[in-house]
Amino acid sequence: MENWVDIADVDSFRVGTCRTVEVGGRQFALARVADRFHLVDNTCPHRGTSLGAGTIDGDFIFCPLHGWAFDLNSGSCLDRPEKSVKTYLVELRGGKVWAKLGAFAAKQN
Numbered sequence: 001m002e003n004w005v006d007i008a009d010v011d012s013f014r015v016g017t018c019r020t021v022e023v024g025g026r027q028f029a030l031a032r033v034a035d036r037f038h039l040v041d042n043t044c045p046h047r048g049t050s051l052g053a054g055t056i057d058g059d060f061i062f063c064p065l066h067g068w069a070f071d072l073n074s075g076s077c078l079d080r081p082e083k084s085v086k087t088y089l090v091e092l093r094g095g096k097v098w099a100k101l102g103a104f105a106a107k108q109n
């Protein structure tokens with residue numbers, strides 16, 4: 001499971017919520033939609049606000065500052081298609097949320 005990181009407990013997350021998680025000093029926004037989890041970069045590409053402090057509606061996360069909406073599946077921005085956020089693979093294993101963070105995660109070990 002190279003480059004996979006345990007980032008949260010499933011039971012600590014209510015459906016329809018999001019929060020900021022930190023791995024090795026880097027922040028991500030983790031969101032729960034029904035029984036699915038999504039992980040995207042935490043920094044809003046508009047003015048840098050924390051998306052983890054935003055709100056969830058359906059498969060979208062809304063920035064808390066100006067309300068731009070980002071698709072949690074693709075990272076694309078509904079308001080400004082040229083501004084997207086990076087998404088990461090997430091899996092549930094043994095009551096934990098695991099994220100594949102690639103080369104970044106490998107540097108943390």
Ligand code: FES
Pocket residue numbers: 044045046047048049063064065066067068
């Ligand atoms: S800072 Fe996110 S929409 Fe403006």
